[in-house]
Amino acid sequence: xxxxxxxxxxxxxxxxxxxxxxxxxxxxxxxxxxxxxxxxxxxxxxxxxxxxxxxxxxxxxxxxxxxxxxxxxxxxxxxxxxxxxxxxxxxxxxxxxxxxxxxxxxxxxxxxxxxxxxxxxxxxxxxxxxxxxxxxxxxxxxxxxxxxxxxxxxxxxxxxxxxxxxxxxxxxxxxxxxxxxxxxxxxxxxxxxxxxxxxxxxxxxxxxxxxxxxxxxxxxxxxxxxxxxxxxxxxxxxxxxxxxxxxxxxxxxxxxxxxxxxxxxxxxxxxxxxxxxxxxxxxxxxxxxxxxxxxxxxxxxxxxxxxxxxxxxxxxxxxx
Amino acid sequence: xxxxxxxxxxxxxxxxxxxxxxxxxxxxxxxxxxxxxxxxxxxxxxxxxxxxxxxxxxxxxxxxxxxxxxxxxxxxxxxxxxxxxxxxxxxxxxxxxxxxxxxxxxxxxxxxxxxxxxxxxxxxxxxxxxxxxxxxxxxxxxxxxxxxxxxxxxxxxxxxxxxxxxxxxxxxxxxxxxxxxxxxxxxxxxxxxxxxxxxxxxxxxxxxxxxxxxxxxxxxxxxxxxxxxxxxxxxxxxxxxxxxxxxxxxxxxxxxxxxxxxxxxxxxxxxxxxxxxxxxxxxxxxxxxxxxxxxxxxxxxxxxxxxxxxxxxxxxxxx
Numbered sequence: 001x002x003x004x005x006x007x008x009x010x011x012x013x014x015x016x017x018x019x020x021x022x023x024x025x026x027x028x029x030x031x032x033x034x035x036x037x038x039x040x041x042x043x044x045x046x047x048x049x050x051x052x053x054x055x056x057x058x059x060x061x062x063x064x065x066x067x068x069x070x071x072x073x074x075x076x077x078x079x080x081x082x083x084x085x086x087x088x089x090x091x092x093x094x095x096x097x098x099x100x101x102x103x104x105x106x107x108x109x110x111x112x113x114x115x116x117x118x119x120x121x122x123x124x125x126x127x128x129x130x131x132x133x134x135x136x137x138x139x140x141x142x143x144x145x146x147x148x149x150x151x152x153x154x155x156x157x158x159x160x161x162x163x164x165x166x167x168x169x170x171x172x173x174x175x176x177x178x179x180x181x182x183x184x185x186x187x188x189x190x191x192x193x194x195x196x197x198x199x200x201x202x203x204x205x206x207x208x209x210x211x212x213x214x215x216x217x218x219x220x221x222x223x224x225x226x227x228x229x230x231x232x233x234x235x236x237x238x239x240x241x242x243x244x245x246x247x248x249x250x251x252x253x254x255x256x257x258x259x260x261x262x263x264x265x266x267x268x269x270x271x272x273x274x275x276x277x278x279x280x281x282x283x284x285x286x287x288x289x290x291x292x293x294x295x296x297x298x299x300x301x302x303x304x305x306x307x308x309x310x311x312x313x314x315x316x317x318x319x320x
Numbered sequence: 321x322x323x324x325x326x327x328x329x330x331x332x333x334x335x336x337x338x339x340x341x342x343x344x345x346x347x348x349x350x351x352x353x354x355x356x357x358x359x360x361x362x363x364x365x366x367x368x369x370x371x372x373x374x375x376x377x378x379x380x381x382x383x384x385x386x387x388x389x390x391x392x393x394x395x396x397x398x399x400x401x402x403x404x405x406x407x408x409x410x411x412x413x414x415x416x417x418x419x420x421x422x423x424x425x426x427x428x429x430x431x432x433x434x435x436x437x438x439x440x441x442x443x444x445x446x447x448x449x450x451x452x453x454x455x456x457x458x459x460x461x462x463x464x465x466x467x468x469x470x471x472x473x474x475x476x477x478x479x480x481x482x483x484x485x486x487x488x489x490x491x492x493x494x495x496x497x498x499x500x501x502x503x504x505x506x507x508x509x510x511x512x513x514x515x516x517x518x519x520x521x522x523x524x525x526x527x528x529x530x531x532x533x534x535x536x537x538x539x540x541x542x543x544x545x546x547x548x549x550x551x552x553x554x555x556x557x558x559x560x561x562x563x564x565x566x567x568x569x570x571x572x573x574x575x576x577x578x579x580x581x582x583x584x585x586x587x588x589x590x591x592x593x594x595x596x597x598x599x600x601x602x603x604x605x606x607x608x609x610x611x612x613x614x615x616x617x618x619x620x621x622x623x624x625x626x627x628x629x630x631x632x633x634x635x636x637x638x639x
Binding site for chain 1: 538545
């Protein structure tokens with residue numbers, strides 16, 4: 001299988017006054033055509049910034065450096081802003097975390113969805129409207145014709161997230177980035193939304209990057225997994241390897257802090273706080289302060305990438 | 321909606337009553353009266369002593385011989401019918417006639433100035449917000465600060481000096497030709513340009529930080545789609561609340577500029593009425609101006625509701 005996206009040595013930094021924040025610190029990964037990649041990690045671990053960097057959608061205080069970001073044979077780093085705009089929404093689209101604030105409150109739902117087709121000159125207004133209504137129907141919104149002319153405030157959270165999905169899918173993108181698509185929804189709606197994304201992914205044969213801090217959601221959807229910590233990828237593996245042979249102490253701890261049914265013992269948590277990216281220790285391993293298996297060299301030397309299998313890579317001194 | 325409007329109109333009536341009462345007390349407690357002032361200013365006489373019989377007859381004519389509370393009640397009774405009686409200074413005309421004749425002049429000045437301010441202020445604010453923290457933004461902020469901090473009559477003098485006396489582009493004085501509008505409109509527009517620019521900037525910066533702007537960018541939108549269609553649109557609604565009252569204040573606040581350029585607008589009559597102790601004129605114009613400002617504010621609130629789909633739709637469902 002070929003890769004749809006190949007990111008090499010991506011760094012994203014934000015400069016605020018005199019401090020440099022390394023939100024994404026030298027990461028590389030690939031996504032195979034038609035597969036689902038889940039990126040997991042705590043808040044602030046750089047999951048979202050990574051994917052926003054791929055689309056070059058970060059605030060102006062940020063700076064993206066990468067060896068290459070190869071998408072379907074083109075290096076996104078070398079495209080002009082105008083060329084990049086043609087990719088956004090058309091080739092790569094995004095579902096955002098908060099459906100309540102992601103829709104423009106003063107523009108009708110139908111208009112906001114059909115804009116994708118209109119802006120990319122993929123349909124005339126009449127066709128765009130028809131396709132939007134069909135899309136609304138497809139994402140499970142009842143009476144789409146009336147809904148087309150309604151405003152976001154007339155939709156519930158789950159319905160708005162369906163609108164966001166319709167918006168992301170109507171351009172038939174090759175790659176869908178779903179940034180915490182279910183975080184702000186209640187559990188029953190969560191399952192519906194995820195099933196919808198999965199269905200659309202299979203139907204359109206598109207690739208999906210699912211950003212989440214919910215391990216259950218991540219493993220349910222994914223073919224491959226990436227675990228991020230403090231702007232770095234600490235472990236990447238196939239879903240089976242992740243579930244059966246999770247190796248990095250952080251991943252192990254994450255899995256240990258997931259509640260299970262019929263659990264008798266107290267839920268474990270990872271001691272300490274995620275590191276402050278402003279004064280992160282660049283010498284050693286970023287996880288060293290919270291690691292249960294730390295060794296002396298961990299705080300002095302940066303752990304190397306260790307290949308446990310052709311598809312399983314980890315950054316930890318334990319496995320050298 | 322109708323209940324709300326009626327309630328607001330009720331408040332306006334109460335407010336107007338107090339405006340009249342306060343104005344009445346203030347003008348009555350100011351020293352001097354019309355016939356004495358008129359002698360001093362117009363006839364250049366040094367003694368203020370009017371023959372007692374003349375004064376008595378004059379006071380009788382305007383009900384000034386009655387107790388003051390009665391005078392106020394008479395005023396109120398007529399004011400309800402928008403009648404303020406003849407002016408002292410222009411006894412052949414009633415105050416309401418003067419208002420109807422001269423307010424359009426002030427309103428035209430204010431309207432043109434506002435139009436200019438919108439045409440310049442909105443794009444300047446958009447540029448400033450879009451290029452936030454760059455040189456363009458700094459220049460725009462600087463200009464708008466000058467605009468809001470320099471009073472229009474100072475600006476007027478400055479503009480006369482530059483445009484009329486130095487560059488000879490426009491005449492400094494005169495009325496009736498379109499060219500005579502240039503200086504007064506420019507000097508009136510400077511302030512609103514500043515405030516519209518600043519409002520547009522801060523409102524758009526706030527909007528551009530919204531999540532839905534990022535979504536619009538992720539959909540592949542460029543400057544027009546993202547900043548204008550998704551951003552400015554949402555900033556224009558709150559801008560209404562600035563422009564409406566500003567226009568009302570401006571149509572009231574043209575008096576310095578009208579005096580300076582000798583323009584026969586209501587502001588000129590308003591200010592001279594206060595000097596001459598022209599009671600009916602002062603009462604009539606003050607009440608009129610207060611009413612205009614309050615009414616425009618009400619109008620803005622109603623239009624605001626109509627522009628915001630959340631309010632509009634809710635209201636339609638209820639009725």
